[in-house]
Amino acid sequence: MGRFDFDALAAMAKAGAQREIKELFENDRRFAGFSAQNAGLLLDYSKTHLTQDTRKALLSMMADAGIEAARAMMFAGEAINRTEGRAVLHTALRADATAEIFVQGQDVMPEVRATRARMALMAQDIRSGRYGGQGGAFTDVVNIGIGGSDLGPAMATLALAPYHDGPRCHFVSNVDGAHLADTLQGLDPERTLVIVASKTFTTVETMTNAASARRWMAERVTEPGQQFVALSSAVRKAEDFGIAGARVFGFGDWVGGRYSLWGPIGLSLMVAIGPERFEEMLAGAREMDQHFQNAPLEQNLPVLLALVGLWHHQGMGHATRAVIPYDQRLARLPAYLQQLEMESNGKGVAMDGHGLTQAAAPIVWGEPGTNGQHAFFQLIHQGRQVVPVEFLIAAEGNEPDMAEHKALLVANCLE
Incomplete structure (x- = not known):
């Protein structure tokens, strides 16, 4: 497998940052062209500096780095955890x-x-x-x-x-x-x-x-x-x-x-x-596994989310990634994602044994909205550093007798 061209990524990001995101919405097809759906999930990444050209280049870099081969090896049970000589088969x-x-x-x-x-x-x-x-x-x-x-x-x-x-x-x-x-x-x-x-x-x-x-x-x-x-x-x-x-x-x-x-x-x-509900949860995860395994890179939700992460952190140099679930029951999701990304990618050495020349992963953090709006959003809106934010919102609530709460929650998230 090849190596990702981080220098080319940084050069593209530097050029892309010269343009404001709102200018990209002069094309009324922006949302349709920079969103994807599968398994009941909608990923909207239109509000980034990515363009068709930079996305195409990033996907090409990922392919050249061997993402498809590595994916196949993982699902096949090969020992892609080279340090410990183990398969990665959750x-x-x-x-x-x-x-x-x-x-x-x-x-x-x-x-x-x-x-x-x-x-x-x-x-x-x-x-x-x-x-x-x-x-x-x-x-x-x-x-x-x-x-x-x-x-x-x-x-x-x-x-x-x-x-x-x-x-x-x-x-x-x-x-x-x-x-x-x-x-x-x-x-x-x-x-x-x-x-x-x-x-x-x-x-x-x-x-x-x-x-x-x-x-x-x-x-x-x-x-x-x-x-x-x-x-x-x-x-x-x-x-x-x-x-x-x-x-x-x-x-x-x-x-x-x-x-x-x-x-x-x-x-x-x-x-x-209960076991039946647990099986339903497994079925939902399996549906996403199958999507990740089979969907083309340009329509693949996990790949696209990873692409956005590479663009923001290794490309544009944004040090952190804020995950803000507008759902109180997802309060522990940011901490869960912290371990997934920061323990998995918190490395100083590449797979080939050479020292990395750039940071491998951002600092992942977050709190539920709307609480964050009354705490750290002041810095996100007016601070000098740029903080990429991932907003999460459920399409439906579980409290039909409190529908006005859901409406306010959605309004806070999207407006």
Whole structure:
């Protein structure tokens, strides 16, 4: 695979910045030409400095750099994580029922499907009360994890709050004892389930919190280990902690932590919304996977969003990327995206081992609108630095009796 021509990108961006974005709208086809739709999503990137010529050049650079070959290698299960010699196959966690995906000659899908089926049985037993605590059916579930073992499920559980019909779900990540103490306060230890999410079952922050949660539970519960579940590939370590192997759910080393929401790390979410809803979420992700895999680059939503990011950061030199969801239930999305981009691309060395000559990724940050308008938008509007902003808005709300709120929210986002 080739290398991306960042010098050519910077030269194009410098030339493009001389023109104001509003001038580009003198062409009444601007929105139609710089937007794309798929899987119920509309991406509008018309309000950037990109032109037809610069977009064409960027797409050509991406193709020359080997994006299509790398994409094919990823979906084929090849070891594109060269540092660790591993496949990058979180997409397998949401593949369809007939998929065959091989890693080092072995089809991983039978194990993926078997684990998901075990998760579904566990979630159904928790939700129905067949599996409960010393005091009866579980009323609360506490997920203890950090990084990808927390950010993904915490984000999605909040985002899908209208579909909750199971036990209340809580998330603890910080080793600061205040986080655990505040979460456990008011919970009944006899009716609380603790999920310990650590792939290796050695993460210091997670295991410290898990041990403290076990002590808290042991004050009232005769066998606290019976009310613990582990999301880990280290079955023996989980058993040593007191969690029976039947309540341990593992996943392959080809699933990176920050991409692990779609498998066992999503168990808390499955408990909250039910296995059927969880399958619907996987189906939505799978639809986007298929679009990314098959759509031409010029119509490909993930590719176009990446293109805009390259243009803004490596091209125009904008240091940050603000993600502003006009949806309170997406409050944790910016933090989730922070890890996805800044941990994935936060590198100083290229794939070929040479030191990078430019920054690899922007600083990702954000807060829900409309709160941001009364906080940091002053700087975005009038500050001297340029901050690219990604506005997110849902087409429909979940509170029909509060339609006036939705109208105001949309107006704040778009006007």
